[in-house]
Amino acid sequence: MFKNKFKNKNNYRVFVYVALCFFIFFFIWVSGIRFNYTSSMPIGFYLIKSNSSLNIERYVVVKLPDDILLYGYKRGYLLTDNTKVIKQIIAKPGDNVILTNEEIIVNGVAFYAPTHKYDSLNRSLHIYPRGKYFNTDRYWLYGSGNKKESWDSRYYGPIEKSHIIGLAIPFLIF
Numbered sequence: 698m699f700k701n702k703f704k705n706k707n708n709y710r711v712f713v714y715v716a717l718c719f720f721i722f723f724f725i726w727v728s729g730i731r732f733n734y735t736s737s738m739p740i741g742f743y744l745i746k747s748n749s750s751l752n753i754e755r756y757v758v759v760k761l762p763d764d765i766l767l768y769g770y771k772r773g774y775l776l777t778d779n780t781k782v783i784k785q786i787i788a789k790p791g792d793n794v795i796l797t798n799e800e801i802i803v804n805g806v807a808f809y810a811p812t813h814k815y816d817s818l819n820r821s822l823h824i825y826p827r828g829k830y831f832n833t834d835r836y837w838l839y840g841s842g843n844k845k846e847s848w849d850s851r852y853y854g855p856i857e858k859s860h861i862i863g864l865a866i867p868f869l870i871f
């Protein structure tokens with residue numbers, strides 16, 4: 698019997714736990730579920746769906762443009778040079794955006810977004826130019842989980858729709 702091949706019960710238990718974890722991880726991955734581990738958005742599990750309805754306040758999964766992705770990876774903001782991020786859409790094409798050092802104002806609604814000149818390791822940050830962007834033609838992203846420290850559009854600017862992979866629907870948030 699398979700169980701008899703293990704020298705003791707502890708080895709068998711470890712094997713069962715590892716196998717169970719592997720199957721759970723595999724199921725989560727193939728079912729379109731992603732885990733967000735960063736504080737820029739609520740930590741937890743998100744179901745990824747197609748991006749047919751990209752409205753304000755929706756959470757989305759984004760593959761940032763290559764130059765932004767590489768910058769974030771080299772700085773340690775992203776785990777890999779292919780990391781996808783989950784952010785909240787706060788402005789879409791046609792909206793009016795005012796970007797200041799303290800907030801992002803979209804169609805008259807202010808989002809708290811203080812801009813820092815330096816990151817947590819005291820390195821200077823690239824900051825998207827402050828100003829007025831009327832009738833914007835791209836999507837502006839916001840890290841609503843940690844509004845003060847999130848690396849989002851206040852630093853790298855708006856993104857094209859083609860970089861949005863899909864909607865991120867939270868279903869188990871910690």
